[in-house]
Amino acid sequence: MRRKELVAYAVAFVGPLAGNAVLALLGTFQREWGISPSTVLLSIPAFMFPFAFMQLFSGTISDAYDRRNTIVYGLSLYSIGGFLAALSPSFGFFMGTRLLQGIGYAFVQPVLLALLSEISGKERLGLVMGYYGSSTTAGVALGPLLAGLLAELNWRWTFVLIGLLGITVLLAMLALYSRSGQQEAGVKPGAIRRQLASTLRRRDVVLLSSSGFAAFVSFVGVVSFVSEELGSGHLQLGPSEIGIALSVNGFSGMAFSPFSGRLVDTRGARISTSIGFVLAALSTLLLAFEHDRYWLFIVALAIQGAGTSYVWAALLTMSVRAHPELRGTASSVFNSSRFFGYAMAPVILSPVFVISGFAWVMAICASLCAVALVLVLSSARTLDRG
DSSP states (O other): OHHHHHHHHHHHHHHHHHHHGGGGOHHHHHHHHOOOHHHHHTHHHHHHHHHHHHHHHHHHHHHHSOHHHHHHHHHHHHHHHHHHHHTOSSHHHHHHHHHHHHHHHHTTHHHHHHHHHHHHOGGGHHHHHHHHHHHHHHHHHHHHHHHHHHTTTOTHHHHHHHHHHHHHHHHHHHHHOOOOSOOGGGOOHHHHHHHHHHHHTOHHHHHHHHHHHHHHHHHHHHHHHHHHHHHHSSSOOOHHHHHHHHHHHHHHHHHHHHHHHHHHHHHOHHHHHHHHHHHHHHHHHHHHHOOSOHHHHHHHHHHHHHHHHHHHHHHHHHHHHSOGGGHHHHHHHHHHHHHHHHHHHHHHHHHHHHHHOHHHHHHHHHHHHHHHHHHHHTSOGGGSOO
16 A cells, blocks of 8 residues: 555656746746747746646546546656657747646646545545655655756756656556546546536635635745746846755755644644745745845745645645545645646736836735635634544
8 A cells, every 4th residue: 555655656746847847947948949038937837727727627537437547648648748848849839748748747636636545544644645745845846956957968858857757657557556446438528517516516625725726826926936036136046056946945845744744634734724824924025025145045945845835735635525525526626726826826926026026926925825824714624634
């Protein structure tokens, strides 16, 4: 059983590598194709919008069909997209490969969460979600770092590596997981609509999904515009230095995620989310008022990374408790919503950055943490400890 969990964590690690690797490549792509850093940032929504939208259906399909094969299908598309990205002759072609990767990983993320909740047991659910958070955050941390380091050779190697890792975890899934026994005939449009409608009528699912949306707008807004500020602001840093700064955020989250998972199991999800959002808001406000020193970025990003680990360990646990009869569908709705927040962050916050500057973006991100916490605390207390 633990071997299956380890493979699931490896699968969780691979997806975020592609999601935000471009944050360390803004200057590289600007020189490669003569485009602005703001244009490069559009490759994040190009990955995230199809990723968020298709998640509405992938978990539901896995409820009716088969979790393992749904994940394998998604990893296949994701890996192909990585190899094609490495061959991109233009930024337009690259954007197309990002869309393909987003669609592919949409058939992985929510299904993986449902799968982990089934094999972990209730007494370990928070801890397992904490380790899951460590895995995804490791991908978040290493994505920009690897991209920044490999860009010194050739940025294309980043996406070759991503494709190879995708194939590796796909083969591991096939080796350790068997079919769940569900039948393909169960996948019908009417059944999918009914499952989605049933899940969307759950007040707690809506509250948690809204909180996840606000949280990801905030968290992604911070790392996206920290990347922009470090590269084009007063400091004028290169891709490797930007990658190191962003990796601190991820490594901090990775280190704290097991502790946050244990806190969810022992003290409840509400305490974990409260700690997480307070840490994230304070670190973001620190950047709003003082952002001219590289070491300060490192400290603030480390604190924010710790905060996000407490937030996601709790929200992920609560999301699979919100509708246990259709946990795949509930995971789909929650993850689709929060990753729409990921996709929308550059779209929502870019005009603020252009008009009012970096400090105002950070202030808005801090405010969104408060909004997200209020939404979580409005959900049923029964979700706190299952």
